[in-house]
Amino acid sequence: MRARALSILERVETGEAFAENLLRRDDSPFVRELVYGVLRRQLTLDAVHDAYGKRGAETLDAPVRAAVRLGVYQLLFLDGIPRHAAVSEAVGALKLHSHKAYANGVLRNIVRNCNIMAPDLDRGGASPTKRFERPGRMVCFFTRPVFPDPERGRAAYLATYHSHPEFLVQRWVDRVGEEQAVAWMEAGNGVPSLYLRPRAGRAEAPDLVQRLMKEGLTAGVVERDHGPPAVQVVGKTRNLVTGRSFRDGLFSVQDIRQMDAAEVLSPQPNEVIWDACAAPGGKAAHIAELLAGQGRVVATDRFATRLERVRETVDRLGLEGIEVAEHDVLSEEPPPGKPSQGFDAILLDAPCSNTAVLGARPEARWRLKPGTFQEMATTQTRMIEAVRKHLAPGGRLVFSSCSREPEESEQHALTPTRSPLVWFAKSPT
Numbered sequence: 001m002r003a004r005a006l007s008i009l010e011r012v013e014t015g016e017a018f019a020e021n022l023l024r025r026d027d028s029p030f031v032r033e034l035v036y037g038v039l040r041r042q043l044t045l046d047a048v049h050d051a052y053g054k055r056g057a058e059t060l061d062a063p064v065r066a067a068v069r070l071g072v073y074q075l076l077f078l079d080g081i082p083r084h085a086a087v088s089e090a091v092g093a094l095k096l097h098s099h100k101a102y103a104n105g106v107l108r109n110i111v112r113n114c115n116i117m118a119p120d121l122d123r124g125g126a127s128p129t130k131r132f133e134r135p136g137r138m139v140c141f142f143t144r145p146v147f148p149d150p151e152r153g154r155a156a157y158l159a160t161y162h163s164h165p166e167f168l169v170q171r172w173v174d175r176v177g178e179e180q181a182v183a184w185m186e187a188g189n190g191v192p193s194l195y196l197r198p199r200a201g202r203a204e205a206p207d208l209v210q211r212l213m214k215e216g217l218t219a220g221v222v223e224r225d226h227g228p229p230a231v232q233v234v235g236k237t238r239n240l241v242t243g244r245s246f247r248d249g250l251f252s253v254q255d256i257r258q259m260d261a262a263e264v265l266s267p268q269p270n271e272v273i274w275d276a277c278a279a280p281g282g283k284a285a286h287i288a289e290l291l292a293g294q295g296r297v298v299a300t301d302r303f304a305t306r307l308e309r310v311r312e313t314v315d316r317l318g319l320e321g322i323e324v325a326e327h328d329v330l331s332e333e334p335p336p337g338k339p340s341q342g343f344d345a346i347l348l349d350a351p352c353s354n355t356a357v358l359g360a361r362p363e364a365r366w367r368l369k370p371g372t373f374q375e376m377a378t379t380q381t382r383m384i385e386a387v388r389k390h391l392a393p394g395g396r397l398v399f400s401s402c403s404r405e406p407e408e409s410e411q412h413a414l415t416p417t418r419s420p421l422v423w424f425a426k427s428p429t
């Protein structure tokens, strides 16, 4: 299992893909925990390494770096894993003898030099540079400084402690203050709750809960402001997408806030609606469900490979009136299936920096640079202008993003518009 986690981490690091696209449906929850946990806590894990390693983590060969991160992660963030197992299994996942020797040496050194105890045994007084805590779970004292001195650089300390890029931390602190910035970082380090949207017309939340319980899952109904209730699944989720209810197309897995997007768009009978950035298809499917065969959805995306997921979803949910096709919003080509007067409504669920969903997509934070938000915003503005040309007179345009950054969200809505633009924050605040 550690070997599988290691291989995914190495591939993520090369930029090949996001972890969510490399993990398979049959990967165990433990592999997911290891992969997502290491990606979330990477900066903290590297700081621990750097305090005890012979050289900086950035100079290590990628497999060694991933194995050391895996070992430190298990030590600091997973309860109930014996220290020797955390070391030996991380090291055992490596292939080369020289890699094993380095990882083994440094991990053993770290184990010898961190004192992990229950939080109530903390007598205080330790330097913040040597102290790490998981509130209510454990506190760890290192023999050497691991974190930057907060007196000398508060943002650097917070960034290393909460494992987010320093420029982003400084930006958030300047904008919303330290307490809120830390809350956002905690959200970015948390495991997002798992929600299901019952397939409209096929299932309702209470019945779906009953069926899922019979399949061995623990689930409950969650009320929503904008639409019908959703279902939350807690605890083990292994059978979720192999179970009968999933195969029968009774639900989609979707973040609860993202369920609002199609409802804000408010599809009406006989409308033709364009989802211009549709893959992997969660919102396009929802729009089609709300139209219930009375109207048409054109679901397009720039990447043909990503459209396979949309087609699978359409088949599984038995949706009608939905056309899936490749199309680049920024091309001169009109989208396929455009009515002569234009679309009645358009959803532009644009690519963005993902700063509001770092819990679900943890590695996105490591791709951010100070200029990223403005670059993204510029592309999004071009996309808004491009799709707007295909809107019918009086039509509705909903723009959504998963970013907390004003450039990528409300500032778009403040830009003078030729036709109404609804800005919709599908992100947690």
Ligand SMILES: C[S@@+](CC[C@H](N)C(=O)[O-])C[C@H]1O[C@@H](n2cnc3c(N)ncnc32)[C@H](O)[C@@H]1O
Residues within 6 Å of the ligand: 276, 277, 278, 279, 280, 281, 282, 283, 284, 300, 301, 302, 303, 306, 327, 328, 329, 330, 349, 350, 351, 352
């Ligand atoms: C946030 S995701 C969309 C998620 C989707 N709406 C859903 O609910 O499942 C953004 C999508 O935009 C697509 N995309 C990026 N640039 C594009 C472009 N120029 N034209 C069309 N699609 C694009 C990406 O391939 C990606 O699938």
